[in-house]
Amino acid sequence: MTFVDGPVRVRVPATSANLGPGFDTLGLALDLHDRLEAEVLPAGLVVEVQGYGEGQVPLDERHLVVRAMRATFERLGKQPTGLRLSCVNVIPHARGLGSSSAAIVAGVWLARELVAGGSLLLDDDALLDLAARLEGHPDNVAPALLGGFVISGQDDDGSFWAVRGSVDPRVGAVVFVPTTPVATEAARSLLPAAVPHADAAANAGRAALLVAALSGRPEELLRATEDRLHQQYRRPAMPESLALVERLRAEGIPAVISGAGPTVLAFTDGPGSVATGELLARCPEGWGAHALAVDVTGAAPDER
Numbered sequence: 372m373t374f375v376d377g378p379v380r381v382r383v384p385a386t387s388a389n390l391g392p393g394f395d396t397l398g399l400a401l402d403l404h405d406r407l408e409a410e411v412l413p414a415g416l417v418v419e420v421q422g423y424g425e426g427q428v429p430l431d432e433r434h435l436v437v438r439a440m441r442a443t444f445e446r447l448g449k450q451p452t453g454l455r456l457s458c459v460n461v462i463p464h465a466r467g468l469g470s471s472s473a474a475i476v477a478g479v480w481l482a483r484e485l486v487a488g489g490s491l492l493l494d495d496d497a498l499l500d501l502a503a504r505l506e507g508h509p510d511n512v513a514p515a516l517l518g519g520f521v522i523s524g525q526d527d528d529g530s531f532w533a534v535r536g537s538v539d540p541r542v543g544a545v546v547f548v549p550t551t552p553v554a555t556e557a558a559r560s561l562l563p564a565a566v567p568h569a570d571a572a573a574n575a576g577r578a579a580l581l582v583a584a585l586s587g588r589p590e591e592l593l594r595a596t597e598d599r600l601h602q603q604y605r606r607p608a609m610p611e612s613l614a615l616v617e618r619l620r621a622e623g624i625p626a627v628i629s630g631a632g633p634t635v636l637a638f639t640d641g642p643g644s645v646a647t648g649e650l651l652a653r654c655p656e657g658w659g660a661h662a663l664a665v666d667v668t669g670a671a672p673d674e675r
Contacts, residue, residue, distance in 0.1 A: 372449045372486060378410040379484040380673035383477045384518065384666035385462045386469030387544070387636050388510040391596035391627040392577035398469075398521050399585075400514040400666040401544060405460045405473050406673050407436065409481040412453030422460035423470065435471060439478025439505055446501060447486055447493060456481075463659075465552030467630035472511035475502050480516070480670045503531040511630065518669030520585050537586040538665050543641030545650045547615060548659040549633045553608050558631035561604050570599035592625035592638045602628050609633035615655060624650065 385403040389395070405422075418430040418437060428434060432441070436456055444450045458477075462470045479502050483489035493501075499516055503509035509523035513533035523533040581595040605628065606613045612633040619626035619637055626637040639647045642662040654660035 372447060372492075374411045374451055374485050375487055378408045378455075379481055380406070380408045381477050381480050381484070381670055382406045382673040383473040383480070383515055383670045384668075385663075386472060386511045386514045387467070387546070387629040387634075388469065389598075389601065389627065389630060390581060390636075391598040391602075391625075392574040392600070393510075393522075393581060394574070394598075394600045395508055395510050396522060396524055397578065397581065398510045398514040398523065399538075399544075400518045400521075400669055401468070401546070402664040402666045403462060403468070403661060404666075405458065405462050405470075405477065407459070407477045407481060408457045408673075409440070409485060410455050411451040411485055412455050414453040416453060417455040419455075419457045420460065421458065423462065423464050424458070424460050435474040436478040436481075439475045439502070440482040442505060443479045443482035443493070443498075443501060444486075446497075447482070447489065449486075451485070463548055463552075463634070465554055466548050467553070467555075467628065467632045467634040468546065468548070469511040469515055469630065471555075472502075472506055472515045475505045476512055476515040476670050479505075499533055500531050509533055514669065516670050519665060519667045522582065536582055538667070539585060539587050539589055541589050541640050542585060542592075542665060543639050543644075543647065544663050544665070545637045545639055545647060546629060546661050546663060547612075547635040547637070547654055548661070549609075549612060549655075550657055550659075551633065553631065553633045555631040558605050558608050561608060562601055563604060566600055574598060574600050589638070589640075593620065593623060596625045596627050596638070598627065605632060611655070619653070 382404040384400040388398045502512040513521040513523040520536040584591040584595040629636040
């Protein structure tokens with residue numbers, strides 16, 4: 372096994388998991404990208420970070436992208452003599468937009484590309500499996516890797532699977548990003564061990580409807596994004612986010628908590644439209660707001 376000369380570059384999209392009723396199963400890639408570059412060095416490790424995480428994340432073997440790269444090299448059978456990694460991060464950290472999944476997907480993708488013939492040694496299915504094992508679940512890493520709308524899960528034997536669904540071109544999103552982060556572990560710790568059967572049944576129906584709504588019936592998105600499994604339980608960690616979701620939904624806008632929160636995602640008809648502009652104007656003071664198209668590519672070479 373040999374390594375390629377020179378740097379390789381990747382861009383990886385933000386993602387929104389759950390989308391209301393699809394807890395730990397549904398995910399959507401969004402047109403907001405971290406951009407990373409890596410190359411093999413004769414020795415040592417150099418990690419550079421710009422944007423989110425700058426001055427905060429470790430710049431050594433503990434860095435999440437480096438850890439994902441090391442796991443991939445281990446799977447491929449050989450570690451490089453040295454590494455340089457450069458990250459330009461625009462996906463907010465700990466906000467429910469898949470920043471950790473983007474880092475993991477970037478790491479496994481870059482490591483594979485640094486190996487000559489890496490795609491033959493580790494195909495996309497194997498790359499998804501490795502990324503999901505590193506993250507612990509596939510709902511964010513699958514759309515980050517594949518792009519678009521993805522239904523994913525894990526079988527009883529531990530294997531992960533992901534299937535892309537279609538997205539109507541009329542579907543876009545606005546994300547409202549609070550200034551205060553919420554750790555995924557903290558948000559998940561608020562969930563009960565069991566839920567009423569009626570709530571589970573209601574969510575199953577809404578999740579199925581959401582697949583249809585995204586693919587060609589966007590007028591059904593309000594009903595399709597109703598949730599009874601996780602959002603209300605997380606209110607103590609993100610009361611302002613839940614209040615915004617409720618205000619928007621009361622006005623007929625399909626709004627949900629993005630992933631584990633606290634970001635709020637509202638479906639609209641795409642960047643540049645009147646409805647999207649009006650929605651952006653609803654951003655709470657001090658929060659950030661972005662109108663985003665659906666990213667249909669996923670992780671891909673960054674042609675800079």
